[in-house]
Amino acid sequence: MSGAGRDVPGRAEQAGEPGGAPRPVRVVVVDDHHMFRTGVRSELAAAPAAVAVVAEAADVDSAVAAVERERPAVVLLDVHLPGGGGVEVIRRTQTTAPRTRFLALSVSDAAEDVIGTIRGGARGYVTKTISGAELVDAIGRVADGDAVFSPRLAGFVLDAFAGAIQVAEVDSDLDRLSEREREVMRLIARGYAYKEVAKELFISVKTVETHMSSVLRKLQLSSRHELTRWASDRRLL
Structure with missing residues (x-):
């Protein structure tokens, strides 16, 4: 699985001064629907946990530019994007932003999307039915190096690597x-x-x-x- 060994700044590494508040987890939101990006930004802004949206993007080229410019800890990445799809964003930023991790956030819960995105280098995959609090938690866990999946989707990954899905x-x-x-x-x-x-x-x-x-x-x-x-x-x- 590509991308699994990246040197990534988790929440512990992003901590502020001793005894002070931790720095927010810096996030880029990538989705081709403006209304959805606005909703995600609003949910994250309202969360008590320290998460900061530093940029948004609507297609592959603008996403690559945002990731390379901002070097976020986590990218919330839609699977289907104009210009080549979410995996293309991961591929094009592996060397230019090696410390960034990717969390797929998609309407699709199809097996081939989940498996293809994880094989492409994402650290997790959750669907857009996730609540704001759950999304904040997933971002934090991915920033810390965990792999995060909606429960049903984890089975797809296990089945794929066991050979049950062709x-x-x-x-x-x-x-x-x-x-x-x-x-x-x-x-x-x-x-x-x-x-x-x-x-x-x-x-x-x-x-x-x-x-x-x-x-x-x-x-x-x-x-x-x-x-x-x-x-x-x-x-x-």
Whole structure:
């Protein structure tokens, strides 16, 4: 697993003067939805623990620039980003910001996203259903060097490294789909109505319909029932 041996400043290393308050854990928030970044910043600002958001970014290039400029202790990183995805941010900053750790914070809880991101060098992976207090705790633990996962997601990682999930086969299927098509596919396969998908992804119902048609065509499926079965067989739900 790449990135596991990084020399990283945890909370203990960031302590202030003896007997004084610890320095805040410096965090960069990377997500392509402005409203979500604003919400995360608000949650962290309200937390009693010492966490400071020092920058935000919405795509791979701006995220790389922010990480290299700020050298944060932790990056909250969305998996699916314009410009190459979250793993690309990790890859491009491994030598320029070697002391930074990455915590994936994503709407996706699909096995291939979790496994791919951890293999890419992230120290943890939590979903966007996490509470503010839980997120603050996860940031602190990652800063201290722990690996942090939402409970269900830890099983994916264990299964992958035990050989129970054939990641290469899953990746081959999903390579046919764009990042947005993957998001639509997962939500539809879980039983979301088109209007619910549109609301979740901040896109129009018409756009959802277009993506769904493309997904079915690329995967050579004929209905959402077949799509649900296809996703379930690959442990993508």
